[in-house]
Amino acid sequence: MSLHRIESCNDIVLEKQDGRITTVEEDTTDKGDTNNNGTVNILDAWDALSMSVRLIAEDLNADMDNSGRVTAEDARLILVMAIQ
Ligand SMILES: [Ca+2]
Numbered sequence: 001m002s003l004h005r006i007e008s009c010n011d012i013v014l015e016k017q018d019g020r021i022t023t024v025e026e027d028t029t030d031k032g033d034t035n036n037n038g039t040v041n042i043l044d045a046w047d048a049l050s051m052s053v054r055l056i057a058e059d060l061n062a063d064m065d066n067s068g069r070v071t072a073e074d075a076r077l078i079l080v081m082a083i084q
């Protein structure tokens, strides 16, 4: 029998429910990174714009102002992030 020590706990979220402690996989997707490629760029802004006009399915990861909807304003905010 071997024991494995956890080297990093940064991405582990513990949740206590009904007296049991369980690990919860954290959503590590960065806000605004709609295509989930690890970086926020103009393609993510394009995705958000496409969501705002219902060309593609809405992904609330693109909801930068937490309004509950993906709009052109969210696309603008992502674009600002992308050029910084
Ligand atoms: Ca991206």
Ligand SMILES: [Ca+2]
Binding pocket: 062, 063, 064, 065, 066, 067, 068, 069, 070, 071, 074
């Ligand atoms: Ca929004």
